[in-house]
Amino acid sequence: MPRVSDEHLAARRQQILDAARRCFLRDGFHNTSMQDVIAEAGLSVGAVYRYFRSKNDLITSIAETAISSADQVFVDITAHDPPLPLLAAMDRALTFVDGQTGPDGVLRIAVQVWSESLRDPALAEFVRQKYTDxxxxxxxxxxxxxxxxxxxxxxxxxxxxxxxxxxxxxYFMQRILADGPDRATYLAGVRALLAATPVDD
Structure with a gap:
């Protein structure tokens, strides 16, 4: 039997993750079964379970993708030389958010990850570490x-x-759940807060 290439294995794994992501975005974590993912991926039961033993494994992998997508963005903002003014840094962070809050955006998955982390200790630890970072x-x-x-x-x-x-x-919770405000309006508020005179204790 010919050896399956690493590229093929990676592509098949991504095919399953993409199918799971579509299911989770459409129906949510709890209303999606492994059978739903298998049907969405168009693969056999054995092919899917070869990569992911359970729905929790899929959720964890999707969570890693959803939350980790912000890693490089925040690092780049922080490391910018010369240092970005705070308002410019926030503008870049919120621009990233705008690109991820649409119907297929990873931040819609992130909201579900928050909810799931309240009942899954392993996922909760992952979320805690990521948000601490x-x-x-x-x-x-x-x-x-x-x-x-x-x-x-x-x-x-x-x-x-x-x-x-x-x-x-x-910002992204308001964008997803309350249809606004837009980035310019939100940044105007951030500008006002940054310019506010500190209040003595």
Whole structure:
């Protein structure tokens, strides 16, 4: 029997993941069965189970793709030389969001991943680690803004980074669930917040 190439194996695995993603976007995690994925992929039962032993395996793999797609975007924003002003950095982050909130966007899967992580400890740990990593990128962004004088010398980068990162899921949740606001409107609000005079404790 001829050896199956690594490229063929990777392509077949991706075919299954693409089918699962379509099913999850259309019907949600809980309303999708392995049989649904098998039918969507147009493969045999054995072919699908060769790559994924269960629906949970599929969900985890889809989650990795959905959440990890933001990794390089945030790293590039943080590492930009010279440092991006905070508003420009947020504009780039939200531009990425805009490209992923449509009917086939990975952020619609991310919302389902959040829900599933409340009942799946392994998925919850994956989500926790990923979002901790994302938040860290925004902490770095805040540190660089403090170094350039955009933020006051006494600004806490951990607190500022956490707040800035929180604006990103806040934006895409509104885009997905409440049909707005658009990026320009949201950025106008971010600009106002960044310009606001700090309130003394």
């Amino acid at each position: 994302f938040r860290h990128q925004f902490v770095i962004l805040a540190k660089r803004a403090r170094e350039t004088g955009e933020l006051p010398a006494g600004a806490d980068p951990e607190a500022t980074g956490a707040a800035l990162f929180g604006l990103v899921p806040g």
